[in-house]
Amino acid sequence: MAKQIKKQRIKVPEQDPVARIHNFNEVALGYTWDLAVEEASRCLKCPYSYAPCIKGCPVNVNIPGFIQKILERDIKGALEVIHTTNSLPGITGRVCPQEEQCEMNCVMGKLGDKINIGKLERFVADEARKQGIYPDIPQVEKKGKKVAIVGSGPSGLTAAADLAKMGYDVTMYEALHEGGGVLIYGIPEFRLPKEIVRYELKFLKMLGVKIVTNVVIGKTFSLYELLDEYDAVFLGTGAGTPKFLNLPGVNLNGIYSANEFLTRINLMKAYQFPEYDTPITKGKRLAVIGAGNVAMDAARSALRIGYEEVYIVYRRTREYMTAREEEIKHAEEEGVKFMFLVSPIEFIGDENGNVKVLKLIMNELGEPDSSGRRRPVPIPGTEFGLEVDAVVFAIGQKPNKVLYQEVPELKTTKWGTLIVDEKYRTTMRGVFAGGDAVRGEATVVLAMGDGKKAAKAIDEYLNGEPWPEEIKPANFW
Ligand code: FAD
Ligand code: SF4
Ligand code: SF4
8 A cells, every 4th residue: 555645744843932032042943853754754755857846946955865865864874965065054954945945846735735845954964963974075186276265154155165175275255253154143043053054164174165254355455465366266245234224313322234233142242241342222122124034033133132022114014025934923923013014214312312213104005116016105194103222224235345446347236236247257357256245135045056156167267268358247136
């Protein structure tokens, strides 16, 4: 008799919402061995050449391949399969928007729930870490050529790993005091524990990649100096400059960009001031302007540092929110309050220059704008004030210009992103770029996919492929 396939997903245990808003421990606890094997046994093991899940993954992880190894209880084997194309599985297993990528076209969706690929990938990485297992280091012939990587976020890390595996001598420069980019300073501990990032970064060091921190290219060294020393350069400098709304009172104390707010919490432990020396405004009520993943991270972090009432202030309705459904659900469970169809118009401060009131106006939805989403239209006479102790802007970010401003050869778009062609070549010979520096804001795995393809293009260039006379801008969207 044919074996019955379980239609429902095996649930992942989570920390209780009441308890978790008082700590920074991870929310999703992950599968145990038995749960992972049960979920893995639901996979139909589609053939490699056909599997739609592999096609949906920007770094083409061999998903049925690693799931088979879980069923064989071979953790090193499963890790080796994933690492063939993805050096950061503990990270991607946690933060990839899997529902829009690998899981989107999973054929199990026709019979029941799709396979929980992300949580299985995370399981492999976690179990390997618990046992101190890393993949074998490939023995490759050294190429005798040097590549510099600027920025240690997922695009830079992936380019570095792939180039090191090909035999290049790779050095990575990072402006902050620790490598990892947004993975370290942006995404909070309760979604991505930093020990995971550090463990996966160690593998890069094992591959021979040198990571030099506290160096800002464009200040400490120029791009020209890097090009004198290295045969090629990859720019994975991200999009770390926050956007604000130019409203009256926007410079009051207690108004933060999400980047600053999260960096103070994640990297500088600001909530433990004065034990750690970076303060952060403490109070009762905080409003976050925006409705993406970054806004959810800021709101949920605010609850954990002691704010009693945290509001998401969004100008459209819930269906237009860009945050992942899982993040919205977690925020709701934790008690974050959502205010829809409202826009900020002014910030009012007290006599000491601290923000006290966020003035808002109500909207209705009008005709669709160029993005296809219905435009919020303010309703005159509906202004009102929300008393606050702090406000966080999470309305998007753009690339930082420190590196490019003195380099006229590097051309950018009107949004400040670097222009590259389909082989990630910038307008400057020998310089490649990828990730948020090129896309604006994207995702971890898209940045990794860029790093991977750029590494291949760098290898081709260093093996004699001519640099084009003219760079034809690619469109990655
Ligand atoms: P980054 O990760 O931004 O790294 C760039 C690095 O370059 C930084 O460390 C920076 O310090 C360094 N740098 C910049 N300029 C210089 C210079 N001149 N010299 C030296 N170093 C320099 N994506 C997801 O897929 N899932 C999520 O859940 C998710 N959540 C997010 C939450 C937050 C709070 C934020 C901010 C982003 C989130 N993202 C998420 C988006 C994702 O993190 C980014 O798309 C991704 O990190 C981009 O990678 P990157 O390599 O291009 O750059
Ligand atoms: Fe899915 Fe991301 Fe893993 Fe690819 S890297 S298989 S998209 S979780
Ligand atoms: Fe398994 Fe779904 Fe991928 Fe098929 S599409 S191999 S069922 S995860």
